Amino acid sequence: MNIYQFLTIIWSRRWYAILLFLITVLTTAVVSVNLAKKYTSTTALVIDHRGADPVTGVDLPAQLMPAYMATQVDVIASHNVALKVVKMLKLQDNPELKLKYEKAKAKSAIHDWIADSLLENLEVEPSTTSSVIQVSASANDPQLAADVANAFTQAYIQTNVEMITQPAKQNAKWFDEQMAFFRTQLEKSQQKLSAFQQEHGIVVVDEKLDIENTRLIELSHQLSESQAKTYELSSRRQQLVNSAERGISYDSMEEVVNDPLIRDLKTDLARSEAKLADIAMRLDRNHPQYRQAQAEVMSLRNKIRSETKTVLRGIESNNSSSRQRDQTLTKALAEQKSKVLKLKQQRDEVAVLNREVENAQKSYDNAMQRSVQTRMESEISQTNIAVLNHAIAPEKPAKPKVLLNIILSMFLGGVLGVGFALVAEFIDRRVRSSQDVLDALGLPVLGVITPVQQKGMLVGRLLPWSNKAIDSTGRLLRKLD
8 A cells, every 4th residue: 555545545535534533532522521530739859968977977988879869769659658648638537538438348457548649640750860759649529638748848858867766776785685684794893803903912913023023023033042151061061071171271262361359469470489589589488478478379279279270160150151042032932923923913814804894894885876877866856857848729720631542532532533544444445546457457547537527527537657657558468560
């Protein structure tokens, strides 16, 4: 089918197409005018996601913003928010809605039924480039539409606050229970530390340990000096023993030589011996002066021997005393070491107890901080949502849109009219052009006679486009001859 055939068919059945077109347009216009009018009122909300939380100070990450906005849209269009709207506006007491509820014979409660009806006439549109959300409500009454839109915003803000405070209240209650447990643990740790310090008389462990360490170092130094002295005295004693075994005189020993008394006695002895020698040259040995001088020399020699023995006994006594002192210092050093080790052990135990107290205190402080934070969150009444524009009662209905419906019905009526003309043509096929003859019979067309009224006669007129067909027919007849 070419365009000429198409236009021929449409022109031939134009009255059917026009009739269907008019029926469609008129029907649409009548229905649109008689439809119940619906008014739509819109309110705008701003969600300030850049603001920090008033309690925690935590900002919402930018990458979570799309999901956050989508969540807010779902919250606004939730059944919970719709129930709050029903209660705010007391729609369950509306006689018209009660009548509709009774006619609907719904199985759910009237609150739920009205909430579902409100959600069916609610539209929530978030902005793709900003943090604004448009909330539109539709109703047969313009004021009701505005009231429902505003009520949805208030219910959403209230729900948003509840979503923050209700979990916070539960957390606060749980943290209060944990606070009692951590407080008990802290008190037990402190009591355990205090009991240990009182039991061992510990005031300042590190200071006492430093003192005992200093004393341990002093004792170690004293023992080293005493052992060195004992070694020296033992060596002197061994020399005395060796000298006694060999019969060597003790006069050459350092202790004897350096003894001041023996040195004075030897000086007096030398002087007395010189005096005795002088008297022996002048007097007889039986002379009283000689005997006196001799007795004096003998006395001095006895004193020297006595003092020498005293010095030797002193060496022995010093050696014994030094050994005893070594034993005493060794015992004291061992006791001091044990005391220092015990103090170190006590210090370690006190450190462990202190760490337990510190950990218990830290746990208690963290629980206290979280408890205060959650308690503040449970009592918060602020939100990051603000109403940008309140809904007002619209002056014109949003539905039905009569002009738009008529325009669409004109397009639809035209399509239906053309379609009906084509269907009718296919059902009742007719020859309307020379091309139809060629297509249907396969015969060449010699000419086309069109009805032209001229002086009561029909005059045949060859169409220009049929000349080719006449020529081809003539050629075909000549060939047959």
